Amino acid sequence: MSIDFHGDILPFHFPTTTLLVDDHEKYLDSMPLLLDPTLRLRSYSSPRRALAELGSHGIRAVPGGGWMYHWKDRSSQTRELVALDIDSIHRVMFDPERFAEVSVVVVDLSMPEMDGIAFCRELANPHIGKILLTGTADDCTAIEAFNAGVIDRFIRKSDPQAIDKLQSGIRALQRRYFERVGGFVAEALALGNVRFLRDKAFQQVFRDLVGDFPAVECYLHVNPTGMLLVDERGRGRFVLVQTDEDLRAHFEIASDLGAPAALLDALREGDRLPWFGAGDGYYREDIREPEATLHPAVTVRGEHWYHLALIDDVSRFQLGKLRSYHDWLGEQDQALGA
Known part of the structure; x- marks a missing residue:
């Protein structure tokens, strides 16, 4: 699916990966068949393994990194100027691993190894969007997690529109990911010539x-x-x-x-x-x-x-x-x- 250019134009955007975490492997196997084939999905039946994989990739607050550099404008321990290396933004497209960047996780609430809310609390990258899959009796738990900011959305698996809601939710949170990670860049550019x-x-x-x-x-x-x-x-x-x-x-x-x-x-x-x-x-x-x-x-x-x-x-x-x-x-x- 192509980029939706409604709203503010982002200084950078590229397809990213969605992590699916559910202890039911049959459910994981069926999801790629139900969702848009242009969505890149990575599936895990073990939440701890998923967290370990995310941790091994580290946190890149701005995809590509290295866009800010600092220098002192006078001999002071506190005064420092920050500049953006705007020329380097478009060079991210030559990073062969850019599409592996995880922007959204979709996690089941009820798992024996670790429940979905605990999983979301463990995520180190605050920019990643979090969608919780629940059963019909889990609404109160999901609402509490949503109100506490632990998750961004929750969807009942039994909802007849669950797949449509999941797909639209992933797309919205993927865009929000870039709004978050590129927020400082966009703010700085809006004050300058761009x-x-x-x-x-x-x-x-x-x-x-x-x-x-x-x-x-x-x-x-x-x-x-x-x-x-x-x-x-x-x-x-x-x-x-x-x-x-x-x-x-x-x-x-x-x-x-x-x-x-x-x-x-x-x-x-x-x-x-x-x-x-x-x-x-x-x-x-x-x-x-x-x-x-x-x-x-x-x-x-x-x-x-x-x-x-x-x-x-x-x-x-x-x-x-x-x-x-x-x-x-x-x-x-x-x-x-x-």
Whole structure:
């Protein structure tokens, strides 16, 4: 299932893994047949083993890690500045284990080794969503756990809509996972030059522009600025995003370098955006036929003015080197069948 771009645009998103924990192995075996086949499920009949496996992978508060770095701005033990290495965000797509990140656990309440509530209390990663499967007589216990914040949802196994509720719950909590782990990143970017992530007017135009592309991954990119979208087979599109300030700066650089009038007119009007496919997005004297690089643009008048162009030539991102979600799922299926 492709990304739902309603609401704030996340600075990064990719498919993740859901952990199923239930001591009834027949139930575990049936779940992959009932749920969306594009959901990656990992099943355990032993809750202690599941916890041990989660612990062995450690906690990555931000998938990919290493996006923040610190330096002292003066000789003080308490004063420290923090910066984001935004350039590294899109490089997460080259992490072959990104899809193994566990974002949701679905756990049965009644298990002899450890009950589902105790399991959820033991989870070390606070960002993981927790869905409890219960029997008809367990509502009071589940409600207490929900009110205490131990679980996020509970679903009766006997509910005729249980599978639909489970699937929608997993999808919602997967998105929330990225809202949580990327919360600091999104907040920091909203205060800087990448304000469009939370601009309501921008979000609507962005959805319309990418509506026919089944993206399962997205990553913020800078220099040039925009969002890289990747489908399950590793094919990509790029939404180039330029502000009025970006276009003015580009116009000055291009004018000083003697760029053709057509390129200068496009930068002045904002109705077409240049895409050079390499470098930082700015005009260079060695670019041949720069007029041919111009792409139709849509202007968004929100909290700020933005100009968007849809780019199909994404060769600069070297997507051929990444492991696509489709291929990764196939590898997991082969490993299970081996």
